[in-house]
Amino acid sequence: MMRFALLLTLVLLSACSGGDDSANANESALLRAPEPVGLEDGAERIECAVAGAEAFAPVCAVERRMTGEGLTLIVRAPNGGFRRLLVTRDGRGVVAADGAVPAKVSPIAANRIEVTIGGDRYRLPATVRQ
Template sequence: MPNKIAEARQEAHKEAVKKADGRIECAPPGHDGFAYSCAIDMVQSQDGLFLTVRHPDGGFRRLLVTRDGRGVVAADGAEQTVVTALAPDLIEVAIGGARYRLPATVRQPAAKK
């Protein structure tokens, strides 16, 4: 039975992503629950990949994708980000009262010998 529930959740998630129209799941400051309401822009520069996450109210956050295993950091360095792996392909980023769920490649720790 648990497999049926997990499969149903996965299908519901896939449908929500299809209807999201290119948006990501977020909980902007002051919101408790997640919704597909934030837009995301990506710009590659000599300094790395920058993500601009735009809130429905016009606010935004700029994040820099790191290559050192941290995931992302605040592009301006003013506030600390807290990154939590949710799945092998999904992270949650918390910064300044906002939370974002972003696709990512989560590296698994190396097995100890």
């Protein structure tokens, strides 16, 4: 069985007005995307396909919180649903922070992983090492 070491390194989008205008083209495209209903302005967006959707779209928001367990990501979907993911240090990348359904993590590129929980899929920036 091939073993992976995943180190999750999420990219922050600048939320400050009057800040540095050197955002890369990908971040600029995400900032110009239409805002989904129910998500805060300025929130970092990731691609997701929730509730069994086939196509990915950059409509899920990510919030980070330091907890007693470590760095927790709260991924919010435009339909009001959310998932809590705990960033691990043991090579798994992330795990479901709560709930009975485990997270399945698959590397999809050298700098991205896909996380599947139930019928929801999320694409997160990451450093993938073999």
